[in-house]
Amino acid sequence: MPKTLICMLLPTLFCSSFLFSQVRVSSEFESGSLGKYEIIDSSKVKISDKDSLKIYSVNIFSRFDPLNPIDTALAPSARWYYFKMTGVKGKQIFLNIKNSEAIRPFYSYDGINFKRFDASENINRNQVFKIFQKDTVYISHYIPYTYSRNQSKIREWAQKPFVKVEEIGKSQNGLAVDMLTITDTSIPDKGKKRVWIHGRSHPSEQPANWHLEALINNIVADTPEARDMRRETVFYIVPMINPDGVAGGYSRSTSTGVNIEINWDRPDSLTMPEVKLLKKKISQLTAEAPFDLLLNMHSQIANSATYWIHTAKSTSGRFLGKQILLSSLTMGDRNYYAPGDQSFSDMGSRYPEGWIWNQFGEKTVPITFETPYTFFTNNPAGEWVSTESLSALGLNSFNAVYDFLKIDGNSRIILEPAKFSKRRWENISDSSKVFFGDNFLKSKKEKSKIYFSKPYLEKGNYKLFVWFVGPAGTTFDEHENRWIKAGIVNQKNSGKFKWKGVAQSGETADAILLIKE
Numbered sequence: 001m002p003k004t005l006i007c008m009l010l011p012t013l014f015c016s017s018f019l020f021s022q023v024r025v026s027s028e029f030e031s032g033s034l035g036k037y038e039i040i041d042s043s044k045v046k047i048s049d050k051d052s053l054k055i056y057s058v059n060i061f062s063r064f065d066p067l068n069p070i071d072t073a074l075a076p077s078a079r080w081y082y083f084k085m086t087g088v089k090g091k092q093i094f095l096n097i098k099n100s101e102a103i104r105p106f107y108s109y110d111g112i113n114f115k116r117f118d119a120s121e122n123i124n125r126n127q128v129f130k131i132f133q134k135d136t137v138y139i140s141h142y143i144p145y146t147y148s149r150n151q152s153k154i155r156e157w158a159q160k161p162f163v164k165v166e167e168i169g170k171s172q173n174g175l176a177v178d179m180l181t182i183t184d185t186s187i188p189d190k191g192k193k194r195v196w197i198h199g200r201s202h203p204s205e206q207p208a209n210w211h212l213e214a215l216i217n218n219i220v221a222d223t224p225e226a227r228d229m230r231r232e233t234v235f236y237i238v239p240m241i242n243p244d245g246v247a248g249g250y251s252r253s254t255s256t257g258v259n260i261e262i263n264w265d266r267p268d269s270l271t272m273p274e275v276k277l278l279k280k281k282i283s284q285l286t287a288e289a290p291f292d293l294l295l296n297m298h299s300q301i302a303n304s305a306t307y308w309i310h311t312a313k314s315t316s317g318r319f320l321g322k323q324i325l326l327s328s329l330t331m332g333d334r335n336y337y338a339p340g341d342q343s344f345s346d347m348g349s350r351y352p353e354g355w356i357w358n359q360f361g362e363k364t365v366p367i368t369f370e371t372p373y374t375f376f377t378n379n380p381a382g383e384w385v386s387t388e389s390l391s392a393l394g395l396n397s398f399n400a401v402y403d404f405l406k407i408d409g410n411s412r413i414i415l416e417p418a419k420f421s422k423r424r425w426e427n428i429s430d431s432s433k434v435f436f437g438d439n440f441l442k443s444k445k446e447k448s449k450i451y452f453s454k455p456y457l458e459k460g461n462y463k464l465f466v467w468f469v470g471p472a473g474t475t476f477d478e479h480e481n482r483w484i485k486a487g488i489v490n491q492k493n494s495g496k497f498k499w500k501g502v503a504q505s506g507e508t509a510d511a512i513l514l515i516k517e
């Protein structure tokens with residue numbers, strides 16, 4: 001007997017529950033997260049004389065983290081949702097996502113390859129509707145970056161001779177917290193620059209881990225820039241500091257409800273094993289020498305990338321200038337991160353940055369970088385956040401770290417003035433400006449010459465950029481605080497390199513950048 005006939009014969013209630021039974025929602029898999037769901041309506045409509053369509057409306061309640069036992073005044077977050085629906089093929093599914101936001105979230109038919117819902121499938125914020133092509137679909141706030149992926153990437157990176165992997169401790173639930181040490185081991189560590197990077201204290205912040213993965217890929221790459229960077233720098237990288245939170249599908253906490261981002265000023269009794277093991281490892285490493293840079297990788301709900309730049313009044317003017325230099329260098333072509341996107345806050349002891357600042361002051365620049373979930377530079381018509389765009393941003397971050405550390409490379413070369421006349425140039429160390437090193441120069445006269453040189457430069461063509469000194473302010477103009485292309489340099493023979501610049505009265509000179517073509 002055809003099903004439609006059964007429906008006609010049986011009471012309405014039975015028919016509804018018959019339809020209801022077709023769709024199921026679950027989250028029993030790695031990083032899965034769902035508070036509860038309720039199918040609030042279903043119906044079958046005729047879409048032609050012969051065809052009908054089953055329609056389901058489902059309320060999805062994203063799951064709240066447990067109440068933070070240390071900071072009970074904090075409202076738990078429920079940002080992360082990641083659930084599986086079965087029995088959906090060919091049906092029109094309406095989802096109302098509650099407790100979080102659904103701004104073109106993602107779906108996948110295999111739990112591996114994720115795609116954003118089209119704008120036409122997410123016309124109203126938090127409502128998604130789509131006819132799925134397959135019976136099982138995974139739906140998530142962003143493309144999941146799981147503990148398993150972190151483990152498999154660590155195994156992959158560990159194959160490189162210059163990567164060492166060390167388990168620096170275990171999480172509350174006994175998962176490994178792994179650290180990568182990346183450096184050219186044929187050169188002694190003494191005197192090298194030192195960079196610490198960690199990510200994912202907040203489990204819902206998946207884009208942060210995709211961006212960090214891209215940054216690490218650039219650091220371990222077989223490129224001249226990566227080789228030069230590894231020769232001069234030691235990287236200590238903990239890509240996932242909250243494995244319990246990630247594996248269990250939490251939003252901002254560990255499985256116990258603790259937000260480990262904000263416990264760094266608390267005694268050991270009021271924090272978590274994850275914070276204690278990081279503090280221990282950092283203390284051990286900084287006993288040798290302080291870090292030059294500490295990057296703390298996060299994602300934010302604002303539709304832009306940003307650094308949280310610490311104000312001068314809570315640190316110092318020079319420290320502010322250094323942070324804005326790093327921030328400006330990360331902007332690259334400014335497609336993904338632009339001057340107006342910078343964020344500012346006071347240094348706070350409860351964060352890892354404050355814990356570092358209290359010990360090392362201006363010697364270390366500790367800073368949080370945030371990637372968005374949606375699109376960049378507050379421009380919904382521009383590129384949306386994806387594995388590809390985060391990968392491009394990862395290259396910008398690599399170049400920013402490279403330039404910030406002033407790596408003396410062979411194919412990406414930063415030079416500061418070698419020779420200038422003191423009668424013509426004023427030496428300025430103004431902490432309200434953004435520049436390389438301890439000072440920049442300002443021409444006092446017309447046609448002031450300035451020379452840049454390097455004892456050895458391989459023959460070839462190089463793009464030449466000059467650094468335009470701008471204000472260490474909340475924002476700045478398009479041409480300021482950035483490398484501006486000034487031409488092509490042809491180095492005819494390998495050997496000594498010399499370049500002469502000319503400035504008018506009032507113009508500034510700082511560093512130049514050569515990029516081998």
Ligand SMILES: [Zn+2]
Pocket residue numbers: 202205298299
């Ligand atoms: Zn965060």
